[in-house]
Amino acid sequence: MTPSRTTLRAAIGTVSAAVLAATVLTGAPASAAPAPARGAAAARPADADSPTLRFVDITGAGGITLKANVFTPAGADGNRRHPLIVLPTSWAMPQVEYLAQARKLAGAGYVVVGYNSRGFWQSGGQIETAGPQDVADASKVVDWALAHTPADPHKVGMAGVSYGAGISLLAAASDKRIKVVAALSGWADLIGSIYSGRTPHLQAAATLGGLGALTGRPSPELQRILKDFLSADMSKEKDMIAWGRKRSPATYVDRINANGAAILLGNAWGDSLFPPDQYAAFFEKLKGPKRLEFRPGDHATAEGLGLLGLPNDTWNDTKRWFDHYLQGADNGIDRESPVLLKSRSTGAYEGYKSWQDVPSAHRRIALGGTQRIRTGIDSGADGGLIFLSSMLDQFLRLPPMASIPLLPRSVAAVWQSAPYESGQRVRGTTRLHTTVTPTATSGTAIAYLYDVGPLGLGKLVTHAPFTFHGKAPGRPFGVDLDLFATAYDVPAGHRLAVVVSTGHPQNTPQTPAAPHLWFPAPPHAPC
Numbered sequence: 001m002t003p004s005r006t007t008l009r010a011a012i013g014t015v016s017a018a019v020l021a022a023t024v025l026t027g028a029p030a031s032a033a034p035a036p037a038r039g040a041a042a043a044r045p046a047d048a049d050s051p052t053l054r055f056v057d058i059t060g061a062g063g064i065t066l067k068a069n070v071f072t073p074a075g076a077d078g079n080r081r082h083p084l085i086v087l088p089t090s091w092a093m094p095q096v097e098y099l100a101q102a103r104k105l106a107g108a109g110y111v112v113v114g115y116n117s118r119g120f121w122q123s124g125g126q127i128e129t130a131g132p133q134d135v136a137d138a139s140k141v142v143d144w145a146l147a148h149t150p151a152d153p154h155k156v157g158m159a160g161v162s163y164g165a166g167i168s169l170l171a172a173a174s175d176k177r178i179k180v181v182a183a184l185s186g187w188a189d190l191i192g193s194i195y196s197g198r199t200p201h202l203q204a205a206a207t208l209g210g211l212g213a214l215t216g217r218p219s220p221e222l223q224r225i226l227k228d229f230l231s232a233d234m235s236k237e238k239d240m241i242a243w244g245r246k247r248s249p250a251t252y253v254d255r256i257n258a259n260g261a262a263i264l265l266g267n268a269w270g271d272s273l274f275p276p277d278q279y280a281a282f283f284e285k286l287k288g289p290k291r292l293e294f295r296p297g298d299h300a301t302a303e304g305l306g307l308l309g310l311p312n313d314t315w316n317d318t319k320r321w322f323d324h325y326l327q328g329a330d331n332g333i334d335r336e337s338p339v340l341l342k343s344r345s346t347g348a349y350e351g352y353k354s355w356q357d358v359p360s361a362h363r364r365i366a367l368g369g370t371q372r373i374r375t376g377i378d379s380g381a382d383g384g385l386i387f388l389s390s391m392l393d394q395f396l397r398l399p400p401m402a403s404i405p406l407l408p409r410s411v412a413a414v415w416q417s418a419p420y421e422s423g424q425r426v427r428g429t430t431r432l433h434t435t436v437t438p439t440a441t442s443g444t445a446i447a448y449l450y451d452v453g454p455l456g457l458g459k460l461v462t463h464a465p466f467t468f469h470g471k472a473p474g475r476p477f478g479v480d481l482d483l484f485a486t487a488y489d490v491p492a493g494h495r496l497a498v499v500v501s502t503g504h505p506q507n508t509p510q511t512p513a514a515p516h517l518w519f520p521a522p523p524h525a526p527c
Contacts, residue, residue: 093120126216161307162184166186179261179325183263204273207386373519374410379411384400403456416495420494426462448501466479
């Protein structure tokens with residue numbers, strides 16, 4: 001039998017660390033100050049060289065009201081057209097989310113319209129989770145801007161963080177006027193993000209559901225989907241997948257390519273909601289101008305401080321992207337390597353021609369011997385808490401840790417490499433190949449890769465869950481699992497450890513406490 005193994009993509013080159021940031025608000029909600037009447041002119045700011053800001057109501061799809069704010073470049077008199085950037089808000093964020101960046105963009109000559117996505121805060125309608133009405137709203141906002149501002153109909157862009165990123169990509173598939181998109185901390189594959197490995201990402205879904213209920217009005221469809229998702233109701237799996245595909249830009253990649261928009265994708269290695277792998281796969285399918293940037297951090301933290309108007313690499317590149325593709329600036333971004341990576345361990349940027357061109361070599365860790373673990377019990381190995389753990393990694397380089405020698409072998413299967421004589425650079429996707437023999441028909445397990453120091457303390461490099469259903473007890477089956485992409489440097493003298501267990505606070509387990517899992521399977525098992 002071919003031995004089970006874990007394959008690492010290890011790259012050679014320089015690496016870097018991102019500007020560290022946490023997502024914060026830039027001001028009070030729009031309700032703190034009454035919005036002027038629709039179409040009413042705002043007073044000129046004291047500084048005549050500053051962009052003009054006004055708050056407006058925009059009629060969205062189906063006649064609902066979208067609360068919005070508009071920045072117009074200083075001195076705009078209607079005789080000259082300016083490029084337009086539309087900014088839909090993130091999930092649960094008020095319409096003032098982008099004020100700092102919008103002001104900077106307007107100062108560079110853009111008309112900028114930020115609006116509260118439907119169903120949240122003071123905007124009308126219900127939360128449709130980037131459904132068709134959200135996409136139609138984006139086009140309605142473009143319509144309004146072209147009718148009520150000096151916006152150029154031939155130079156339209158969209159950008160957003162998280163929910164706003166997803167809406168922007170979906171809008172680029174449906175509205176040919178949208179020529180440029182910057183999608184930060186968003187998703188291309190919604191199901192591949194929150195249901196990877198057929199495993200419900202419990203903390204992510206619960207957080208989104210709770211914030212949606214707190215700051216908006218979830219639609220009956222969203223409430224039903226969340227209920228089925230959080231309960232892991234497998235009878236509704238096909239419906240949930242169909243719902244997610246309808247809201248996934250990857251579903252419409254052919255339309256995006258046909259429309260020819262220039263697409264910038266930015267994400268964090270530790271994004272708890274939308275892991276980076278699904279963005280990388282989407283990036284490879286794009287045919288037009290494109291750029292992919294991965295930095296340390298969690299959901300929206302790579303660009304977070306930029307929302308305060310502070311210096312930020314992600315927003316700097318976003319502006320350069322718009323400057324080139326909307327204003328025609330020769331700033332060189334089109335000649336730079338389209339894939340930009342930052343290591344979680346060091347500080348220099350790495351540029352590559354494509355995701356597949358990240359230089360790699362293979363290192364294998366043999367998963368020898370037979371190990372049996374009990375299921376449904378926390379082993380002490382886990383991926384941490386959403387947001388908090390990856391932010392600690394981003395700011396302090398403190399990823400989740402576990403003492404590998406002390407992990408109870410009754411509930412954690414552990415394999416280790418020999419100490420490496422030289423440093424190892426893990427880049428991209430780590431792949432687990434093994435066989436599993438269950439004693440129940442369904443189950444969930446999580447695979448972890450740790451960087452283990454001389455004293456046995458393991459720092460989490462990456463992980464991923466997998467869930468199986470309908471398997472025959474006692475019959476082995478093969479597992480090929482891609483762990484979440486990352487960029488991490490393993491020091492000389494350290495080992496790499498593969499750990500498989502079944503307890504993880506971020507996921508909904510599918511395994512009762514009594515059964516066992518065997519790794520690997522007998523010699524006749526598939527491999």
